[in-house]
Amino acid sequence: MEKQCIKEYMEMYSKIAYGKNLKYATKPEIWGALSTALMSQIVDKWHDTRKAYKAHKAAYYLSAEYLMGRALGNNLINLQAYDEIAELLKELGVNVNEIEEVEEDAALGNGGLGRLAACFMDSSATMHLPVQGYGLRYRNGLFKQYFKDGGQLEEADEWLGYGDPWSIRKDDYTVEVKFQDMTVKAIPYDVPIIGYGGEIINTLRLWQAEPLCEFNFNLFNNQEYDKALEEKNRTEDITRVLYPNDSNDQGKLLRLKQQYFLVSASMQDIVRDFKKHHGNVWGDFAKWHAIQLNDTHPVLAIPELIRILVDEEGEEFDKALDIARTTFAYTNHTILQEALEKWDIRLMEILFPRILQIIKAIDERLQTELGHKGYTMEKMNPCLILKDGKVHMANLAIYVGFALNGVAKLHTEILKETELHHWYTLYPYKFQNKTNGITPRRWLVLANRELAHLITNRLGNESWAMDLTKLKQLTKYIEDEGFLEELMAIKHEKKVQLAHYIEEKEGITIDPDSLFDIQVKRLHEYKRQHLNALYILDLYFRLKENPELDIPKVTFIFGAKAFPGYYRAKSIIRLILAIADLINKDEGVSKKMKVVFVSNYNVSYAQKLVPAADLSKQISTAGKEASGTGNMKLMLNGAPTFGTYDGANVEIVGESGEENNFIFGLRVEDIEKLQNNYNPRAYYEQNPDLKRVLDALVDGTLNDGGTGCFRELYDSLLNGVNWDRADQYYVLADFKAFKEEQEKVFEAYKNKKKWAQMSLMNIANSGVFSSDRTIMQYANEIWGINPVE
Ligand code: 26V
Numbered sequence: 001m002e003k004q005c006i007k008e009y010m011e012m013y014s015k016i017a018y019g020k021n022l023k024y025a026t027k028p029e030i031w032g033a034l035s036t037a038l039m040s041q042i043v044d045k046w047h048d049t050r051k052a053y054k055a056h057k058a059a060y061y062l063s064a065e066y067l068m069g070r071a072l073g074n075n076l077i078n079l080q081a082y083d084e085i086a087e088l089l090k091e092l093g094v095n096v097n098e099i100e101e102v103e104e105d106a107a108l109g110n111g112g113l114g115r116l117a118a119c120f121m122d123s124s125a126t127m128h129l130p131v132q133g134y135g136l137r138y139r140n141g142l143f144k145q146y147f148k149d150g151g152q153l154e155e156a157d158e159w160l161g162y163g164d165p166w167s168i169r170k171d172d173y174t175v176e177v178k179f180q181d182m183t184v185k186a187i188p189y190d191v192p193i194i195g196y197g198g199e200i201i202n203t204l205r206l207w208q209a210e211p212l213c214e215f216n217f218n219l220f221n222n223q224e225y226d227k228a229l230e231e232k233n234r235t236e237d238i239t240r241v242l243y244p245n246d247s248n249d250q251g252k253l254l255r256l257k258q259q260y261f262l263v264s265a266s267m268q269d270i271v272r273d274f275k276k277h278h279g280n281v282w283g284d285f286a287k288w289h290a291i292q293l294n295d296t297h298p299v300l301a302i303p304e305l306i307r308i309l310v311d312e313e314g315e316e317f318d319k320a321l322d323i324a325r326t327t328f329a330y331t332n333h334t335i336l337q338e339a340l341e342k343w344d345i346r347l348m349e350i351l352f353p354r355i356l357q358i359i360k361a362i363d364e365r366l367q368t369e370l371g372h373k374g375y376t377m378e379k380m381n382p383c384l385i386l387k388d389g390k391v392h393m394a395n396l397a398i399y400v401g402f403a404l405n406g407v408a409k410l411h412t413e414i415l416k417e418t419e420l421h422h423w424y425t426l427y428p429y430k431f432q433n434k435t436n437g438i439t440p441r442r443w444l445v446l447a448n449r450e451l452a453h454l455i456t457n458r459l460g461n462e463s464w465a466m467d468l469t470k471l472k473q474l475t476k477y478i479e480d481e482g483f484l485e486e487l488m489a490i491k492h493e494k495k496v497q498l499a500h501y502i503e504e505k506e507g508i509t510i511d512p513d514s515l516f517d518i519q520v521k522r523l524h525e526y527k528r529q530h531l532n533a534l535y536i537l538d539l540y541f542r543l544k545e546n547p548e549l550d551i552p553k554v555t556f557i558f559g560a561k562a563f564p565g566y567y568r569a570k571s572i573i574r575l576i577l578a579i580a581d582l583i584n585k586d587e588g589v590s591k592k593m594k595v596v597f598v599s600n601y602n603v604s605y606a607q608k609l610v611p612a613a614d615l616s617k618q619i620s621t622a623g624k625e626a627s628g629t630g631n632m633k634l635m636l637n638g639a640p641t642f643g644t645y646d647g648a649n650v651e652i653v654g655e656s657g658e659e660n661n662f663i664f665g666l667r668v669e670d671i672e673k674l675q676n677n678y679n680p681r682a683y684y685e686q687n688p689d690l691k692r693v694l695d696a697l698v699d700g701t702l703n704d705g706g707t708g709c710f711r712e713l714y715d716s717l718l719n720g721v722n723w724d725r726a727d728q729y730y731v732l733a734d735f736k737a738f739k740e741e742q743e744k745v746f747e748a749y750k751n752k753k754k755w756a757q758m759s760l761m762n763i764a765n766s767g768v769f770s771s772d773r774t775i776m777q778y779a780n781e782i783w784g785i786n787p788v789e
Helices: 003-018 027-053 072-078 082-091 096-102 112-126 217-221 225-239 249-278 282-288 301-312 317-327 345-351 353-372 377-383 393-400 409-419 421-426 440-446 449-459 468-477 481-506 529-545 567-585 603-612 630-636 649-656 668-677 680-686 688-696 709-718 731-750 752-764 771-783
Strands: 058-062 066-069 106-108 131-136 144-148 151-155 175-178 183-194 201-211 289-294 328-331 342-344 390-392 403-406 431-433 515-520 554-559 593-598 615-618 641-643
Touching: 003 027, 003 082, 027 072, 027 082, 027 096, 027 183, 027 201, 058 112, 058 249, 058 771, 066 112, 066 603, 072 082, 072 096, 072 112, 072 183, 072 440, 082 096, 112 131, 112 183, 112 201, 112 289, 112 440, 112 771, 131 249, 151 567, 175 249, 183 225, 183 249, 201 225, 201 249, 217 225, 225 249, 249 282, 249 289, 249 301, 249 345, 282 289, 282 317, 289 317, 289 771, 301 317, 301 353, 301 393, 317 328, 317 353, 317 393, 328 393, 342 345, 345 353, 345 390, 353 377, 353 393, 377 393, 377 421, 390 393, 403 409, 409 421, 409 431, 409 649, 440 449, 440 603, 440 630, 449 468, 449 481, 468 752, 468 771, 481 593, 481 603, 481 752, 515 603, 515 731, 529 554, 529 567, 529 593, 529 688, 529 731, 554 603, 567 593, 567 709, 603 630, 615 630, 630 641, 630 649, 630 752, 641 649, 641 731, 649 752, 680 688, 680 709, 680 731, 688 709, 688 731, 709 731, 731 752
Parallel strands: 058 131, 058 289, 131 201, 289 328, 328 403, 403 431, 515 554, 515 615, 554 593, 615 641
Antiparallel strands: 066 106, 144 151, 175 183, 183 201, 342 390
8 A cells, every 4th residue: 555645535525525735634534535535546446356356156145134334443444454454543643543533433233144144255355265245325324322311222323424435336337227107227336345455356236226317307397396306205215224123014024125126127137148158048047156145135146147138038837947957055143033034925026027927936836846746735835935925035946946055053043843844855065054153354354453463463474364273373482471461452342442442431330350240232131231131130139238249340341223113122121221320329339330321322332332342142042043244243352251051152162172161051952841821920930139120120229211111021021912922932931040150250250260261162163254254165165166366
């Protein structure tokens, strides 16, 4: 990177874009000028990469979500120009961190699934794999969260406020997407994905919906202004917001429209490119493309490809279906029934009747095939694509896809043995496991520069950042007191930094010398933040009884957004805020423990929390968390896992050793045995401590702001609400084991050397959880693509 060159560019850009000399530019303006300058530097390599890929089979990652976070810091790391640019900014009188901080997160995703897609983009480019991402350019990403009167409120996320220097609008690649009632333009915005080292630059193409004509001039002339803009608004609604509320028909209609918009634009783009380079030899299509469906959200790509081949290219239906059957693969990210997509046939009929017709034809082929195999109607039923007035998206993906994968070993086994067993008996060869991973560049090199430096220093060079298994070499320092002290000094420094940030942002003072016990992830009952909360309340009561209780000083930190319409998830946030209030205000107890629920947890906040964690809380009901990826980030940063035997926790413990983590609670097989005669009330009656904390929900100890929501939560755990049985997620059954395990944490934390060794064992054995490993497995075992030189 030519420092002088960047500076000159920034000076020029400041004049053109802001009409001022760079020395008068505000921080957001400096961010814009620097980002644009860096863009100008990578354009040639970006172009070269695209050209080099043309001669090879490529994979396309279709995803409705990409939870990217900020771009600047990450791109500086991947360009290996961070220190140089920091110096340049210093000359300009600003600190690189301050400039990074003005950038809004690109939060074009909800949680794990979207962040995984972002990590995969980074790893594909770093591994020189010809992979292109397709997604949607939501004008408003995931809502912003704030707390008022003890509960969560939401506001729109305006991430484009300072412009978007990290994408390029490509008008010449515009396509048209046709719905029954309207035709709209899909405009691609290309985001560069800079591979580590800066040599390879992949593309994430995000589509934005725009009207065919800006506004109706005749209506405007007749002074019917609102009407003139109606079409424009209706079109722009398609990519206005991530996951619009899907509780009513209008909302659902929009969501389905969004999905079709994504896949129609992407498939047209892929087909157009194929024709340009290979003519219309459709039989070769699958030799050049593999298309990965990130969950069921983009599954309409299947009938859309068939539609293009049949209606626009004149192919036979059966041949088109064969092409689809060798092109698509599907990833399953959850077994939660409420998250499995089923769309009303009626909605499809309204929006795209031709697509529905094609789905019907596919379903007929499926039934014929199963009929030949001797299946009765009853046996066929779980596999059917169309039934009960709905289109079952996963069944469409599994029938047509040539592969399907789970995201951790345990999850894949559950798919094979129970959830998708009917498919497994039919097509065992389609089932694969691809345990998730995370990119070490963002989650260590960028988020924890101090630890990265220590590692580079000890391993001799930076190559570990591209081959994370090299971290294993660190185990040779397991008895090296000097190294262990350095490791703990870095942990302390990250805790000091986090404490400052929390003080400033949340107005809560926490002690960096206390144990930082962290649970960060989306809020869901299956993730059991309330189990953690009940434990904390129990600890509070015990400290009230006995202020001399022998525990190390501890800070419990939560971060989580609740889906706006998910009432009970919001109750759990309210509960934790109420407990935090009770404890933090208690002069005596708060000397020993504090509780913080950070607001607006997002990727950038995670980058501050993860390196500062002493303990990683991963306490989902066994069998429910498909994988988890936060668990991997925390492991990589040296936090032992406090968790259940679930998702990737199983593999984490397998790598770093049971003795270096804290595993507790019911396992999948225990829950299977328990489920038909589970009686949560028995635990309540037999365990006085548990009874005390549950009663605190309803006896006035905690203030729910008059909402009655703590009573509802209490009822859901003890009595069952509506048609749901009591305590569906086995919170009460795991309470005792949780408490015993937490005692072990407190005991272990007293021995500083032992704790440092546990931390080191986690760092050193986290190599397999690099998304570089994961993406290479997709490349080799599913897509059949190779790194390009
Ligand atoms: C979605 C919804 C939407 C409606 C309300 C209930 C609900 C519950 C769960 C979901 C999950 C959506 C899919 C997802 O994000 N799965 C996550 O994928 C990660 C990457 O594979 C994985 O690490 C997480 O365990 C899994 O939950």
